[in-house]
Amino acid sequence: MKILITGFEPFGGEAINPSWEAVRALPDIVAGADVIKLMIPVVFGQSAVVVRDAIIEHDPDVIISVGQAGGRFAVSPERIAINVDDGRIPDNAGNQPIDTPIREDGPAAYFSSLPVKAMVTAMRKAGIPAQVSNTAGTYVCNHIMYQILYLIGHEFPGRRGGFIHVPYSPQQVVNQPPQPSMGIDDMSTALEAGLEAVVAYTGKPDEHAVGGAVH
Amino acid sequence: MKILITGFEPFGGEAINPSWEAVRALPDIVAGADVIKLMIPVVFGQSAVVVRDAIIEHDPDVIISVGQAGGRFAVSPERIAINVDDGRIPDNAGNQPIDTPIREDGPAAYFSSLPVKAMVTAMRKAGIPAQVSNTAGTYVCNHIMYQILYLIGHEFPGRRGGFIHVPYSPQQVVNQPPQPSMGIDDMSTALEAGLEAVVAYTGKPDEHAVGGAVH
Amino acid sequence: MKILITGFEPFGGEAINPSWEAVRALPDIVAGADVIKLMIPVVFGQSAVVVRDAIIEHDPDVIISVGQAGGRFAVSPERIAINVDDGRIPDNAGNQPIDTPIREDGPAAYFSSLPVKAMVTAMRKAGIPAQVSNTAGTYVCNHIMYQILYLIGHEFPGRRGGFIHVPYSPQQVVNQPPQPSMGIDDMSTALEAGLEAVVAYTGKPDEHAVGGAVH
Amino acid sequence: MKILITGFEPFGGEAINPSWEAVRALPDIVAGADVIKLMIPVVFGQSAVVVRDAIIEHDPDVIISVGQAGGRFAVSPERIAINVDDGRIPDNAGNQPIDTPIREDGPAAYFSSLPVKAMVTAMRKAGIPAQVSNTAGTYVCNHIMYQILYLIGHEFPGRRGGFIHVPYSPQQVVNQPPQPSMGIDDMSTALEAGLEAVVAYTGKPDEHAVGGAVH
Numbered sequence: 001m002k003i004l005i006t007g008f009e010p011f012g013g014e015a016i017n018p019s020w021e022a023v024r025a026l027p028d029i030v031a032g033a034d035v036i037k038l039m040i041p042v043v044f045g046q047s048a049v050v051v052r053d054a055i056i057e058h059d060p061d062v063i064i065s066v067g068q069a070g071g072r073f074a075v076s077p078e079r080i081a082i083n084v085d086d087g088r089i090p091d092n093a094g095n096q097p098i099d100t101p102i103r104e105d106g107p108a109a110y111f112s113s114l115p116v117k118a119m120v121t122a123m124r125k126a127g128i129p130a131q132v133s134n135t136a137g138t139y140v141c142n143h144i145m146y147q148i149l150y151l152i153g154h155e156f157p158g159r160r161g162g163f164i165h166v167p168y169s170p171q172q173v174v175n176q177p178p179q180p181s182m183g184i185d186d187m188s189t190a191l192e193a194g195l196e197a198v199v200a201y202t203g204k205p206d207e208h209a210v211g212g213a214v215h
Numbered sequence: 216m217k218i219l220i221t222g223f224e225p226f227g228g229e230a231i232n233p234s235w236e237a238v239r240a241l242p243d244i245v246a247g248a249d250v251i252k253l254m255i256p257v258v259f260g261q262s263a264v265v266v267r268d269a270i271i272e273h274d275p276d277v278i279i280s281v282g283q284a285g286g287r288f289a290v291s292p293e294r295i296a297i298n299v300d301d302g303r304i305p306d307n308a309g310n311q312p313i314d315t316p317i318r319e320d321g322p323a324a325y326f327s328s329l330p331v332k333a334m335v336t337a338m339r340k341a342g343i344p345a346q347v348s349n350t351a352g353t354y355v356c357n358h359i360m361y362q363i364l365y366l367i368g369h370e371f372p373g374r375r376g377g378f379i380h381v382p383y384s385p386q387q388v389v390n391q392p393p394q395p396s397m398g399i400d401d402m403s404t405a406l407e408a409g410l411e412a413v414v415a416y417t418g419k420p421d422e423h424a425v426g427g428a429v430h
Numbered sequence: 431m432k433i434l435i436t437g438f439e440p441f442g443g444e445a446i447n448p449s450w451e452a453v454r455a456l457p458d459i460v461a462g463a464d465v466i467k468l469m470i471p472v473v474f475g476q477s478a479v480v481v482r483d484a485i486i487e488h489d490p491d492v493i494i495s496v497g498q499a500g501g502r503f504a505v506s507p508e509r510i511a512i513n514v515d516d517g518r519i520p521d522n523a524g525n526q527p528i529d530t531p532i533r534e535d536g537p538a539a540y541f542s543s544l545p546v547k548a549m550v551t552a553m554r555k556a557g558i559p560a561q562v563s564n565t566a567g568t569y570v571c572n573h574i575m576y577q578i579l580y581l582i583g584h585e586f587p588g589r590r591g592g593f594i595h596v597p598y599s600p601q602q603v604v605n606q607p608p609q610p611s612m613g614i615d616d617m618s619t620a621l622e623a624g625l626e627a628v629v630a631y632t633g634k635p636d637e638h639a640v641g642g643a644v645h
Numbered sequence: 646m647k648i649l650i651t652g653f654e655p656f657g658g659e660a661i662n663p664s665w666e667a668v669r670a671l672p673d674i675v676a677g678a679d680v681i682k683l684m685i686p687v688v689f690g691q692s693a694v695v696v697r698d699a700i701i702e703h704d705p706d707v708i709i710s711v712g713q714a715g716g717r718f719a720v721s722p723e724r725i726a727i728n729v730d731d732g733r734i735p736d737n738a739g740n741q742p743i744d745t746p747i748r749e750d751g752p753a754a755y756f757s758s759l760p761v762k763a764m765v766t767a768m769r770k771a772g773i774p775a776q777v778s779n780t781a782g783t784y785v786c787n788h789i790m791y792q793i794l795y796l797i798g799h800e801f802p803g804r805r806g807g808f809i810h811v812p813y814s815p816q817q818v819v820n821q822p823p824q825p826s827m828g829i830d831d832m833s834t835a836l837e838a839g840l841e842a843v844v845a846y847t848g849k850p851d852e853h854a855v856g857g858a859v860h
């Protein structure tokens with residue numbers, strides 16, 4: 001099995017992006033699967049071009065994108081991506097779309113095809129705070145998750161895809177108002193546990209576990 | 216114009232549900248529109264039966280459901296409802312579905328057909344904290360929003376529908392760990408401002424305003 | 431009995447200060463006690479001059495200062511004032527002392543002589559979130575609380591004094607990142623309940639109630 | 646120079662106490678100073694007996710206690726300890742004092758004799774979120790800080806003493822509602838940086854730096 005996993009370059013004035021730091025610290029083989037790591041730009045549209053090229057080049061079975069969710073407490077596999085770009089800040093190329101569909105011919109949303117409940121269970125067993133998230137926002141993180149699932153649906157059938165958000169790293173919040181953070185090593189531990197669950201649940205339905213949100 | 220607006224009965228051990236308290240304090244006419252108020256049960260499935268009956272009875276142009284989002288700081292019009300029931304706690308009838316589609320023949324999600332950006336702007340002008348939310352959770356609130364939009368799509372074309380979350384009331388958090396809350400009167404003020412925006416934007420696209428979420 | 435209660439003028443770029451708004455909405459008589467309301471400046475030193483003048487003018491039995499604690503969830507009677515000025519931002523006259531004693535000849539701290547536990551109980555019974563706080567910060571709020579208790583100890587024996595923090599009002603957080611807030615009317619309700627407890631506990635020890643902080 | 650540094654045993658139903666885990670991971674020598682590590686009980690009174698015995702045994706120049714502050718985002722050197730025990734929960738021996746003075750003959754409070762501003766600066770330079778705290782609570786953490794400073798004042802003149810709070814570790818919050826946490830290794834890094842500042846500022850006043858709290 002082959003897993004393509006991406007992290008983002010820095011954005012919003014940050015010096016690093018913990019998503020890429022955590023991805024690049026992953027082992028090259030997890031649970032027998034080859035792990036291909038790729039840094040992608042924080043740019044609407046262009047991020048998807050880069051991922052599509054990598055899918056063509058590497059022919060992965062699973063495509064996972066990882067992004068920074070400053071302010072979150074836990075590593076959070078995303079349940080769903082929605083068909084809208086709505087930038088609170090411009091992306092790294094200066095684009096700031098407002099309430100624009102990502103794909104005119106796409107559905108309102110795509111559910112992740114990763115076993116998000118099993119991934120959360122595996123991450124917690126590894127000692128790392130984790131929970132299913134029901135929104136990836138409306139910025140480039142949601143954008144690339146939607147694009148990956150759209151590409152799978154339209155060009156690369158049979159693959160699985162999804163997205164995982166990680167918190168700020170400690171270094172990023174040193175000069176900010178009080179904010180949660182998580183060590184890069186702990187993020188990597190969580191990602192590795194998540195990949196193990198992805199491999200283990202190949203061809204199986206997700207774990208039947210309580211993990212919804214009241215709101 | 217006629218607006219059907221619902222609030223929920225209490226759940227999760229609470230003595231009141233601020234969503235219904237705020238709804239029933241609304242005036243009977245807002246911006247020239249008749250406002251019909253309805254309390255609905257916190258029950259998967261049954262809540263939609265009650266709303267469907269009320270649509271048939273009252274023939275409203277707009278259907279809005281309001282629910283409690285304990286822990287939120289602001290009144291939040293929801294952008295999207297997703298096709299999944301995933302109960303963290305049982306509903307008031309004891310149902311606790313896990314990762315179950317709401318409608319087998321429904322799309323992954325429905326976007327609100329209310330002008331959520333304009334509603335937020337109006338609520339803030341009225342002095343009340345408000346923001347667009349990109350997840351209504353996976354409990355009965357998301358359920359009823361999805362059902363309303365499904366019903367509009369399948370049985371009641373031409374109507375508009377959506378959902379608004381309100382915080383805890385002060386009384387609810389008195390004996391809890393520190394939690395945000397909002398006075399019932401302020402919630403009602405926000406709802407009234409939101410309804411005014413709904414009326415004002417009839418037949419028009421939503422306000423073009425920054426209001427997305429980075430994650 | 432006579433109670434002198436102060437609120438602050440706005441500071442830190444805010445248009446209002448909810449502490450003064452809540453104080454001035456108080457009735458003129460609470461539980462049989464005369465309530466004298468006074469707005470004081472957000473200025474180290476000068477705030478204490480104004481309060482001292484008012485004590486001389488009105489000869490109150492109780493002196494309570496009320497201030498804004500942006501970010502707090504609850505109304506919080508303060509347990510203790512400490513002998514240090516340490517400004518994170520300048521005061522309204524441009525002073526920004528760093529780690530400076532308030533009174534060279536004063537003790538490290540003064541405990542409130544108000545029944546803070548009973549006040550919290552009374553506020554909660556009135557339906558308003560409240561809790562004892564163990565720090566009034568190191569800005570003008572802590573400064574005036576310390577000064578009041580120093581003045582009582584040195585010039586005005588037999589009086590009681592203390593401090594109550596209130597959250598932001600809803601209007602103040604409309605254009606901020608998510609923040610807790612509380613309606614001015616609810617703050618006033620809490621203050622009135624607190625004053626009733628102050629009157630009721632005259633000459634008695636504070637209520638014996640759990641209300642400490644683990645940290 | 647010799648530094649005695651203590652961490653606590655677990656309490657409140659936790660399996661570990663990160664304060665002890667972080668302390669015991671410290672090097673035995675920091676900036677040329679000998680570091681003596683001691684686990685102490687979460688018990689009012691008895692904790693001070695254990696620390697006093699260790700002071701007599703080891704004759705340290707500096708005594709620092711470290712404790713867990715579940716819910717905090719940053720490592721926080723404490724500015725002040727106050728003369729009150731007010732347990733929100735019982736200690737590990739079942740004691741739950743309410744509003745009881747720690748020392749009948751002690752002052753209302755003791756300021757830390759550690760350079761808390763310089764310690765925060767050093768911790769941040771090491772990449773770890775840190776801030777001065779103005780309350781150590783009213784439980785065993787505040788108790789031992791007060792006792793250390795009382796003992797220095799009454800029996801062991803010329804020593805310096807203080808307290809540092811650390812957040813939850815990630816493992817502790819895995820099955821809790823969303824909570825901030827910090828890796829044990831990052832806590833140790835912060836403590837080591839703090840000790841370096843303590844050594845460097847021997848005989849000097851604390852760094853003149855902005856670091857107060859508005860409330």
